[in-house]
């Protein structure tokens with residue numbers, strides 16, 4: 250849940266990047282970190298294995314301006330995608346305000362994407378959240394690869410509800426900020442509805 254501090258007039262929002270192993274979640278955060286001004290971002294923290302796989306999470310705090318006199322602070326997290334880190338994924342989802350599902354567009358990763366969405370839905374439900382009611386966007390990453398499935402096919406499988414969706418190549422930044430802006434906007438809309 251967003252944390253609203255009325256005395257310091259701050260809104261804190263937690264956004265989690267979810268998706269199968271190696272889909273590009275950490276790469277999204279690294280691009281955001283590299284391209285934002287020092288006055289906007291805090292330290293990026295990455296807990297990774299020697300082979301650069303996320304072990305627990307990546308964390309990047311961003312201050313994205315003001316809305317109705319409140320400073321907005323976004324806390325971006327990635328989960329570890331590898332199947333056996335499920336306990337960490339559950340922990341990281343606690344208090345989530347918005348989710349980005351990063352899909353790996355490669356045809357051979359279709360099954361892994363489907364399992365990961367299912368895992369997201371289950372882990373959210375365990376904590377009393379409904380994926381269909383959360384601010385949620387889908388990113389089709391790795392569009393640069395020759396073995397990428399068509400967006401129509403990915404949409405059919407991964408985005409039947411047609412939430413906002415973005416094609417991306419996170420390694421060169423394509424689609425990364427469009428994705429972030431979209432989920433941030435959805436989260437702030439919830440805040441504004443809540444605050445009347």
Ligand SMILES: Nc1nc2c(ncn2[C@@H]2O[C@H](COP(=O)(O)OP(=O)(O)OP(=O)(O)O)[C@@H](O)[C@H]2O)c(=O)[nH]1
Nearest residue numbers: 270271272273274275276303329330391418419420
């Ligand atoms: N070709 C291509 N490679 C990408 C793209 N995005 C990420 N990669 C590569 O995919 C690999 C995995 O990227 P990560 O960002 O570490 O993946 P992750 O989702 O954080 O993986 P886990 O931490 O294990 O869950 C790296 O070698 C990236 O450079 C992309 O858009 N295109």
Ligand SMILES: [Mg+2]
Nearest residue numbers: 274275302303
């Ligand atoms: Mg990672």
